[in-house]
Amino acid sequence: QVRLVESGGGLVQTGGSLSLSCVASGRTVSSHTLAWFRQAPGKGRDFVAAITWNGAITRYADSVKGRFTISRDNAKNAVYLQMDSLKPEDTAVYYCAADPRSRGGNYYGEYDYWGQGTQVTVSS
Numbered sequence: 001q002v003r004l005v006e007s008g009g010g011l012v013q014t015g016g017s018l019s020l021s022c023v024a025s026g027r028t029v030s031s032h033t034l035a036w037f038r039q040a041p042g043k044g045r046d047f048v049a050a051i052t053w054n055g056a057i058t059r060y061a062d063s064v065k066g067r068f069t070i071s072r073d074n075a076k077n078a079v080y081l082q083m084d085s086l087k088p089e090d091t092a093v094y095y096c097a098a099d100p101r102s103r104g105g106n107y108y109g110e111y112d113y114w115g116q117g118t119q120v121t122v123s124s
Contacts, residue, residue, distance in 0.1 A: 002026050002113040004096050009118030012086055016122070020081040022096030022115055029113075033099040034072055034079040037108055038092035038120075045095070047106035049081060057104055063089075086122045093117040 008020040020036070035050035049060045049070035058070055069082040079096055097111035 002029060002032075002098055002100075004098060004113055004115035006094065006096050006115040006118040009094060009120045011121045011123060013123050014087060016086050017082070017084045018086065018120060020083065020094055020096075020118060020120075022079045022081075024077040024098065024113075028074075029077055029098050030074040031100070031102060032113075033102045033104045034070075035097045035099070035106075035111060036070060036079070036081045036094055037097060037111075038090075038094045039117075040092040043092075045108050046092075047108070048094070050104055050106060051079065052104045053102050059104065059106065061106070083120070086120075088122045088124045090120060091122050092120060094120050 003026045006022045031053045036048040037045050039045045051058045051070045051072050067085045072079045095117045096115045098113040099111045
């Protein structure tokens with residue numbers, strides 16, 4: 001079983017930056033695709049970014065391209081999300097997720113393991 005724990009959320013002004021971290025425990029996720037999703041109040045869980053097991057392939061939602069960067073450190077069993085030029089519409093609970101089949105997809109149903117989420121609030 002994989003346990004994922006996110007950290008780094010908080011309150012930031014429009015145009016600011018935040019860096020999220022997610023550390024896995026229980027077993028290694030070095031062969032998993034790792035991803036970030038987010039969920040705003042009253043909305044569904046939306047794909048943000050994903051990175052394949054070796055970091056060779058990343059994909060992003062159109063809404064965050066050029067502003068967010070996903071990375072991973074397999075030695076630390078961790079995935080990160082650097083968020084720059086934040087906008088109020090980025091406000092959401094951010095979740096990290098792991099797909100043991102490493103499909104690299106953007107569909108939440110492909111991910112077996114989820115963290116508890118961390119709140120990101122961007123003030124206007």
